[in-house]
Amino acid sequence: MDLQPPRGTSDLLPPRSERMLRLYRSAGALAELYGYAYVETAILEPTELFTATSGESSDVVRKEKYTFEDRSGRSLTLRPEGTAPAMRAYLAKVHELPPLFKAYYIEPEWRYGRPQAGRLREFRVFGVEVIGTPDPGGDVEVIALADSYLRARGLSRFNLRINSIGDERCRPAYGEELSAYLEANRDRLVDEHRIRFQENPLRVLDCMDEGCVAVSSGAPKISDRLCDPCREHFAGVRSGLEGESVPHVLDPTLVRGLDYYTRTAFEFGSDELSPGQRTVCGGGRYDGLAEAMGASPTPGVGFGMGLDRVMLAQDGEGVAEAVDGVPRCFVVAVGEAAREWASRVVRTLRASGISAASGFEPRPLKAQLRMAGRSGAGFAAIVGEKEAGAGTVTLRRLSDGQQEELRLNDAAAWIHSQSETPA
RNA sequence: GUGGCCGUAGCUCAAUAGGUUAGAGCACCAGGUUGUGGUCCUGGGGGUUGGGGGUUCGAGUCCCCUCGGUCACCCCA
Numbered sequence: 287m288d289l290q291p292p293r294g295t296s297d298l299l300p301p302r303s304e305r306m307l308r309l310y311r312s313a314g315a316l317a318e319l320y321g322y323a324y325v326e327t328a329i330l331e332p333t334e335l336f337t338a339t340s341g342e343s344s345d346v347v348r349k350e351k352y353t354f355e356d357r358s359g360r361s362l363t364l365r366p367e368g369t370a371p372a373m374r375a376y377l378a379k380v381h382e383l384p385p386l387f388k389a390y391y392i393e394p395e396w397r398y399g400r401p402q403a404g405r406l407r408e409f410r411v412f413g414v415e416v417i418g419t420p421d422p423g424g425d426v427e428v429i430a431l432a433d434s435y436l437r438a439r440g441l442s443r444f445n446l447r448i449n450s451i452g453d454e455r456c457r458p459a460y461g462e463e464l465s466a467y468l469e470a471n472r473d474r475l476v477d478e479h480r481i482r483f484q485e486n487p488l489r490v491l492d493c494m495d496e497g498c499v500a501v502s503s504g505a506p507k508i509s510d511r512l513c514d515p516c517r518e519h520f521a522g523v524r525s526g527l528e529g530e531s532v533p534h535v536l537d538p539t540l541v542r543g544l545d546y547y548t549r550t551a552f553e554f555g556s557d558e559l560s561p562g563q564r565t566v567c568g569g570g571r572y573d574g575l576a577e578a579m580g581a582s583p584t585p586g587v588g589f590g591m592g593l594d595r596v597m598l599a600q601d602g603e604g605v606a607e608a609v610d611g612v613p614r615c616f617v618v619a620v621g622e623a624a625r626e627w628a629s630r631v632v633r634t635l636r637a638s639g640i641s642a643a644s645g646f647e648p649r650p651l652k653a654q655l656r657m658a659g660r661s662g663a664g665f666a667a668i669v670g671e672k673e674a675g676a677g678t679v680t681l682r683r684l685s686d687g688q689q690e691e692l693r694l695n696d697a698a699a700w701i702h703s704q705s706e707t708p709a
Numbered sequence: 710g711u712g713g714c715c716g717u718a719g720c721u722c723a724a725u726a727g728g729u730u731a732g733a734g735c736a737c738c739a740g741g742u743u744g745u746g747g748u749c750c751u752g753g754g755g756g757u758u759g760g761g762g763g764u765u766c767g768a769g770u771c772c773c774c775u776c777g778g779u780c781a782c783c784c785c786a
Contacts, residue, residue, distance in 0.1 A: 288759085290777065345784050349710055367786085395786075400710070402779060409786055489784095543785060553785090565785060592786030620744055653738085655746035670744055684746070 294399075294407025302597070304609045306410065309439065309593050310392050313412040316435050317390035320427065322414055325389040327371040333361040339370040339578045341545025343486045352396040352407070364396035367544065368413040368590055369572060370579075376417050377581045386418040395590075404563045404595050415588035422522030424587045425550045425571060429523075430530045432554060432567050432589050439596060440605035443557040444566060446533065449508070449540035450520035451488065453548040454574060456513035461487050463506050471501045491539040507538045516549055523550055542568065546575040550587065558602025559595060566599055567591040609662075613643035615681075615701060616658035620651050620670035627674035631667055631694060638698030642667075659684055665701055 291297050298306050314324065333353055340346050352364040365371050368391055376387055395411050414431060416424040429446070436444060452460060464487040472480050474497045475490065483490045491502050512520065527534055534552075542551045551570040559566070569589025576584035600607065615635055619628035628644065635642040645657045651668075658666040668680040668689075679697050682689035683704065692700055 288776080290759090293777070350784080397785080398710095399784080401777095402781090405785080411786060413786095560780080562781070562783090563785070568786065590786055595786060618745085650739090651744050652742080652746065657746085659746045666746075668745070672744080680744090682745075687745085687747090689745085 292407075294401035296406060296408070296594075300611060301609050304611045305597060305600075305607045306593065307610070308607050309412070309596060312438065313392055313435060313591075313593075314390070316431065316438065317412075317414055320388070320414075320431050322388040322390040325372065325375065325391050326393070327365075327368075327375045327391070329365060329394065330362045331365055331371055331374070333363040335370055335374060335579070336363055336366060339544070339546050339575055340367070341486070343489075344544050346397065346544065350397040350399050352398045365393075366395055366397045368393060368395060368411060369415060369544075369586075369588055370546070370575065372413070372415045372588075373417065373572075373575050373584070373586060374579060376415075377576060377579065377584070380584075384418075386416070388414070388416050390414040392593075402563075404559055404598050406594060409595075410593040411590050412593055413588060413590045415586055417584060417586040420519075420571075420573060420585040422519050422526055422550075425523045426526030426530060426532075428569060428587055428589055429527060429534075429552055430532050432569070432591060433532045435591070436554060436566070436596070439600060440607070441556065441596070441599055441603055443603055444554055444599065445535065445557075446552060446554050447537035447540050448523070448527075448534050448550065448552040449537050450512060450516055450523075450549050451541060451547060451551050451570075452508055452512050452516050456511060456516055457508075457548075460506070460508050460511040463511065464488070464490075467505050468501065471504075474498075474501050486545070488541040489543075491541050502539055509536070509538050519549055542570050546572045546578055548573045552589070554591075556595065556599035556602070558599045563595070565592070566595045612662040613641045614663060615640055615642045615665045615667050616661050616663040617642055617644040617667045617669060618651065618654040618658060619644065619648070620654075620668065622648060624670045624674045628669040631669055631679050631697070634694055635667070635698055635701075638702075640698055640701055655682075664704070667697065 317324075333351065336351065337347050342348070346366045350366060352366065353361060356362055372389060372391065376383060376389070391413050393411055393413070394408050396408050398407055399405070401407055412435070414428055416428055429448075433446065451457065465483065468475065468483045468487055468490055475483070476498050479490050479498060490498055491505065540551050540553060547570045549571040552568070553565050554567040555564040556566045557564070567589050569587070571585070571587040573583070573585040575586060576582065617628055617632050617635070619625050625648070632642045632644055643661060643663070645654050655666060664684060666682045666684055668682060673679050673691070677694060678691050679694050680689055680691045681697060681700060690700070
């Protein structure tokens with residue numbers, strides 16, 4: 287039997303699983319500090335939710351859908367992104383929720399494609415959404431939150447690019463102008479775009495093909511064509527970021543891959559990752575999303591952050607996150623007669639707030655001590671016939687071998703009094 | 710999804726131009742030390758060479774398919 291997880295998925299085991307849990311917990315803590323509520327949505331959605339919102343021309347819908355039919359013939363899709371499900375869930379319960387709804391989630395998402403490092407079919411995402419306000423303050427807050435999170439996770443070698451891609455008032459006109467321009471220069475575009483630009487001309491702008499780049503550089507810029515409200519909104523976002531001291535650069539070629547985005551688009555990229563997948567966090571405003579689902583207009587802004595990539599960026603920057611899940615004290619039982627007392631020791635330590643573990647099996651003392659050392663524990667509690675008879679426990683500091691025999695009731699206090707950093 | 714590279718013990722690797730029972734280090738287990746780990750010594754377990762098929766007297770080595778990883782592209786988290 288093949289023990290590998292399915293292609294493009296990954297198992298997480300210590301220490302990486304511990305680090306990932308750290309990323310989850312710190313994400314939750316930060317989001318809650320900003321006043322965001324935790325939400326969960328179904329991992330499966332009707333396929334239509336994504337085709338109707340992301341857009342038929344988006345890559346997610348065209349070739350990355352993880353789609354199958356259930357037993358009743360319904361087409362279901364493993365969510366490739368979190369915003370549409372979050373908005374769907376919000377709209378379904380809109381009357382029970384506050385008009386300004388700030389939500390965060392930590393969830394797996396799926397995209398079907400050829401996997402490589404930092405690009406998985408199943409990947410872990412920390413996302414936040416501010417639903418119910420068109421104010422640039424919302425944009426600024428989610429961006430500042432992402433920036434703050436990355437820095438708190440020890441990262442510094444990343445940058446933030448932002449752009450405004452307009453809204454339904456100014457984008458269509460710009461799109462036509464851009465289309466006309468691309469049409470006139472189509473012979474210089476890469477093959478794939480000669481046809482495709484008609485579906486969504488904005489897409490050509492972030493193409494890395496030499497010819498496309500050359501054409502893009504001479505193309506009309508959306509920033510020069512924004513309608514007044516969009517221009518004002520974007521100015522608000524930028525000055526807000528200045529006010530929050532969030533470093534960023536304007537990138538007129540930045541376009542989001544999903545159709546529902548309006549106005550603000552942004553991406554955080556890590557210098558530690560391969561150029562092709564350096565994006566660690568992407569997001570933007572989606573004031574048209576609710577309408578795409580047939581609901582009344584509801585503005586929103588948010589981001590999705592790829593935590594697998596955040597961890598890779600940490601690897602690249604040499605960030606060492608503290609590891610949990612290691613017992614403070616490893617209890618060693620010598621001989622059958624001491625086993626009962628040993629489990630009493632384990633219970634007592636735990637009741638005093640000291641994480642304690644044992645090896646379960648009656649192995650030789652040296653083997654158990656080896657296990658204690660391997661476990662990463664700071665201390666070993668040696669319990670044999672002698673201790674069992676005397677109601678004591680021998681505590682050994684594993685960093686230097688110093689040890690002391692104490693009454694069980696004094697053991698926890700003694701460990702607490704020791705240095706917090708066992709070697 | 711397109712193209713390239715890679716795949717030998719848990720890990721890192723070795724195995725002359727196809728040639729006998731596929732080796733080593735680390736890790737793991739046991740003993741030396743019947744109550745003291747991380748050092749040392751001795752011994753031990755562990756591989757259908759990713760899987761399948763083919764060529765050959767003979768395949769880890771050559772060919773095909775397949776699975777997986779990886780890099781670039783597409784695109785993004």
